[in-house]
């Protein structure tokens with residue numbers, strides 16, 4: 415896809431191996447070319463400091479993974495940065511634009527779009543209608559455009575054509591007239607990503623794009639994420655699967671208890687003791703409620719040699735089960751449903 419918001423196709427973003435950080439990598443380190451800069455952003459829920467990020471820069475034209483244990487504040491940070499929630503304090507700039515207090519639809523218009531952990535496709539609309547909703551400049555939004563029917567008609571056609579191109583790319587074109595509710599979980603993730611691209615973004619933020627996606631679609635989603643970078647976009651994504659992170663991320667930011675506790679290239683970050691301590695004991699989202707889930711996690715841990723997940727450490731599994739149970743209790747205690755926001 416080429417458009418005026420992405421850089422010229424002559425630049426090979428995949429081949430750029432210059433260092434991402436200005437100096438040494440570490441929590442809050444400066445980047446050579448940041449697209450997003452976050453300062454002193456905090457968000458409290460009751461007594462919990464869900465987000466307490468002192469300084470964070472996201473490098474332009476790179477794929478950055480945001481990782482951390484359940485409850486680390488990743489989704490809350492996404493919500494804050496994209497205008498879906500308001501911080502208690504802090505400021506942040508996207509491509510030079512201050513964004514604190516800016517509504518989510520305006521953030522998207524500026525070129526910063528996000529997807530949700532639980533997809534927000536509209537089930538009762540068709541796939542094509544969902545795509546059209548994602549367009550940055552809807553003619554119906556502006557009275558002046560609506561008054562000039564020709565202009566309106568032209569823009570309508572452009573939007574449909576753009577949607578058709580993206581649907582073909584994401585192999586959803588055969589489903590264009592199906593209700594989105596009839597799509598599989600993985601196809602909905604693809605649709606949400608394709609719809610986000612309708613806004614011609616510079617920065618695409620994906621909240622757990624692989625969660626709930628069957629293995630057949632995982633590779634396709636990974637390829638799409640890599641393509642976003644090849645086309646000049648910046649990607650920031652939340653992910654629990656370390657294989658995925660290692661495979662596609664240029665840079666990894668680790669959060670724990672609301673703070674950034676480590677940053678760097680994937681290989682370095684996964685060797686970092688702070689990450690091992692703060693994160694990896696609880697990083698999997700495998701459902702441990704049944705024996706299949708446990709087996710799945712054990713198999714993953716056994717395979718995951720290069721990772722710092724550990725091996726057959728009973729403690730890791732035990733800790734994980736306790737954490738999961740704790741979260742279920744928490745959900746039963748009233749925060750159930752909050753994921754709808756993120």
Ligand SMILES: Nc1ncnc2c1ncn2[C@@H]1O[C@H](COP(=O)(O)OP(=O)(O)OP(=O)(O)O)[C@@H](O)[C@H]1O
Nearest residue numbers: 459462464483484485486487488489490491749752
């Ligand atoms: N709307 C809310 N009301 C109350 N507490 C909330 C709300 N949203 C998030 N929290 C709390 O804020 C903390 C951070 O949650 P958040 O969902 O951002 O973490 P996360 O890193 O995205 O976790 P996960 O990996 O499970 O998605 C958690 O303690 C969570 O329970």
